[in-house]
Amino acid sequence: MALDISELQTITHDVIVVGAGGAGLRAAIECSRQGLDTGVVCKSLLGKAHTVMAEGGAAAALGNADSRDNWKVHFRDTMRGGKFLNQWRMAELHAKEAPERIRELEEWGAVFDRTADGRINQRNFGGHRFPRLAHVGDRTGLELIRTLQDKGVHSGISVHMECTGLGLMMDGGRVAGMVGYWRETGRFVVFRAKAVIFATGGFGKAWKITSNSWEYTGDGQRMAYDVGAELMDMEFTQFHPTGMVWPPSVAGVLVTEGVRGEGGILRNKDGKRFMFEYIPEKFAAETADTEEEALRWLQGDRDARRPPELLTRDEVARSIYNEVKMGRGSPHGGAFLDISHRPADYVKKKLPSMYHQFKELAEVDITKEPMEVGPTFHYAMGGLAVDHDSQMCPKVPGLFACGEVAAGLHGANRLGGNSLSDLLVFGRRAGMGAKEFIDANPGLPKVDEARVKQLIDQAKEPLMRPDGENPYVLHDDLRESMTRNVGIWRDAEGMSQGIADIAKFRERLKNVKAHGTSQYNPGWSEAIDLHSMFVAAEATARSGLMREESRGAHSREDFQGERKEWIKYNIVCFKGDDGEMVVQKVERQSGPAELEKIANASIEDVEAGRV
Numbered sequence: 219m220a221l222d223i224s225e226l227q228t229i230t231h232d233v234i235v236v237g238a239g240g241a242g243l244r245a246a247i248e249c250s251r252q253g254l255d256t257g258v259v260c261k262s263l264l265g266k267a268h269t270v271m272a273e274g275g276a277a278a279a280l281g282n283a284d285s286r287d288n289w290k291v292h293f294r295d296t297m298r299g300g301k302f303l304n305q306w307r308m309a310e311l312h313a314k315e316a317p318e319r320i321r322e323l324e325e326w327g328a329v330f331d332r333t334a335d336g337r338i339n340q341r342n343f344g345g346h347r348f349p350r351l352a353h354v355g356d357r358t359g360l361e362l363i364r365t366l367q368d369k370g371v372h373s374g375i376s377v378h379m380e381c382t383g384l385g386l387m388m389d390g391g392r393v394a395g396m397v398g399y400w401r402e403t404g405r406f407v408v409f410r411a412k413a414v415i416f417a418t419g420g421f422g423k424a425w426k427i428t429s430n431s432w433e434y435t436g437d438g439q440r441m442a443y444d445v446g447a448e449l450m451d452m453e454f455t456q457f458h459p460t461g462m463v464w465p466p467s468v469a470g471v472l473v474t475e476g477v478r479g480e481g482g483i484l485r486n487k488d489g490k491r492f493m494f495e496y497i498p499e500k501f502a503a504e505t506a507d508t509e510e511e512a513l514r515w516l517q518g519d520r521d522a523r524r525p526p527e528l529l530t531r532d533e534v535a536r537s538i539y540n541e542v543k544m545g546r547g548s549p550h551g552g553a554f555l556d557i558s559h560r561p562a563d564y565v566k567k568k569l570p571s572m573y574h575q576f577k578e579l580a581e582v583d584i585t586k587e588p589m590e591v592g593p594t595f596h597y598a599m600g601g602l603a604v605d606h607d608s609q610m611c612p613k614v615p616g617l618f619a620c621g622e623v624a625a626g627l628h629g630a631n632r633l634g635g636n637s638l639s640d641l642l643v644f645g646r647r648a649g650m651g652a653k654e655f656i657d658a659n660p661g662l663p664k665v666d667e668a669r670v671k672q673l674i675d676q677a678k679e680p681l682m683r684p685d686g687e688n689p690y691v692l693h694d695d696l697r698e699s700m701t702r703n704v705g706i707w708r709d710a711e712g713m714s715q716g717i718a719d720i721a722k723f724r725e726r727l728k729n730v731k732a733h734g735t736s737q738y739n740p741g742w743s744e745a746i747d748l749h750s751m752f753v754a755a756e757a758t759a760r761s762g763l764m765r766e767e768s769r770g771a772h773s774r775e776d777f778q779g780e781r782k783e784w785i786k787y788n789i790v791c792f793k794g795d796d797g798e799m800v801v802q803k804v805e806r807q808s809g810p811a812e813l814e815k816i817a818n819a820s821i822e823d824v825e826a827g828r829v
């Protein structure tokens with residue numbers, strides 16, 4: 219029977235925010251504050267978001283734990299951590315605005331841990347010069363979500379839960395809304411809006427071992443790409459060094475960097491503290507090379523050099539990987555992370571979730587025994603290219619992106635804790651950007667009926683087929699291929715194989731069957747999500763293949779080390795006229811002189827305010 223569009227449920231808002239993690243909630247609060255009728259669409263239940271996996275804290279130069287900290291030092295750390303591929307303006311805005319966003323969160327009810335004199339406490343994290351992470355034990359992301367959710371529901375936003383986006387509608391070159399389906403009933407819905415904000419997160423589910431949960435399939439990246447948006451920096455995928463490795467059912471679950479921030483030590487199977495062996499030349503001046511010095515630092519001597527466990531995540535993940543490869547790994551293919559030298563009460567107070575997580579899931583008491591940990595796909599530095607101030611996707615007027623789905627702030631590697639401050643700073647900015655856009659374009663765009671039909675027909679295909687392949691098998695094959703071919707270390711042969719695999723998977727997707735009806739049908743949802751995972755995975759492999767160097771989180775066996783010529787480029791992917799993915803190098807603009815000076819200055823000059 220032909221689809222009658224007039225019979226479809228239609229929901230209209232000034233703006234819809236897709237995704238209800240920290241970025242989506244902060245954007246929605248801002249939209250509502252600006253007087254916009256705001257709808258939040260979330261794939262899962264409100265409050266269930268990858269934001270909670272940023273456990274150890276939110277980075278902001280409050281200067282509470284060390285008064286030498288300021289936005290310039292934070293900016294410099296972020297640029298260096300990102301290996302100078304970050305967008306200058308985004309790194310500047312982030313470092314300048316993060317402290318205000320944290321204080322605002324506190325005003326809204328977030329209960330941060332305190333210093334002895336009652337200020338927001340801050341802890342150490344990899345790549346941050348000073349203790350900078352405002353935290354709530356090891357549940358910071360959860361507290362952030364709780365606070366924003368509370369603020370959001372009292373700001374009059376409408377929440378549409380358990381709804382997955384299928385695709386965007388356009389009207390004369392501007393975005394007109396999104397078509398989706400309710401996961402519970404399988405019914406379709408058209409969201410009409412004057413602006414759309416994507417805060418849909420990352421795509422870790424295309425890899426086997428990941429801290430991401432089932433929602434993170436790259437939906438925003440794919441929907442925006444389909445209507446002409448550019449994906450940028452997709453080769454940079456962050457493997458957090460410490461995920462659980464045992465038991466297999468919980469492999470990949472995050473073990474917060476806060477453990478190392480509180481003094482956790484990494485050892486190999488021979489009990490050797492191996493990170494001292496892996497200090498890269500450029501970090502040598504800042505990193506302790508003896509246990510004694512690392513200990514002095516832990517005891518509060520801020521002029522001692524930092525323990526090498528707090529090198530940036532790319533460095534630590536590669537080091538663990540190498541120990542395993544050399545046969546020095548833990549029994550289940552990782553390393554040992556030990557915090558048992560700290561007093562048990564302290565560990566339970568600062569790391570309560572880790573204590574319970576290991577007790578309940580692995581029967582390990584972390585106050586007495588080491589944890590077994592290994593790298594886990596945690597975060598995508600790449601995503602939608604956006605305007606740096608407003609967060610609008612330049613190629614798709616009216617579409618905004620913030621949080622993990624957006625690219626630019628983190629460059630080649632994100633510093634831990636910068637994600638939470640990112641989503642607060644740029645969630646707010648996306649809300650302001652949407653308001654500005656709507657003020658300039660106040661009419662409600664038209665519904666493109668042909669597009670709605672096309673999206674719904676495509677979504678129904680796996681249900682309508684008489685028979686076909688199981689979507690879960692296809693997903694497993696994708697994860698297998700990405701893990702093998704586009705993992706921590708990559709080379710041309712592997713990435714080419716990954717691209718070839720995806721082409722075959724796309725053919726197989728044409729024959730996938732979801733059994734049963736559209737109601738409560740996870741197999742059907744899986745079949746739909748595969749489209750998005752393929753786009754994200756292909757963009758990662760293609761961008762990785764083009765970037766012939768190793769930089770940050772992109773490590774190539776066949777092109778080791780950074781290459782000077784590559785610092786000049788970001789890589790973007792977009793959909794060509796023939797429907798195939800186009801990959802291009804885009805020359806970077808040099809940063810404003812003042813910012814370049816800060817990023818390149820010595821730490822002494824930045825701390826002393828000489829730049």
Ligand code: MEZ
Nearest residue numbers: 272273274474475634635
């Ligand atoms: O920003 C993050 O990813 C984070 C804070 C994670 C963690 O280890 O706690």
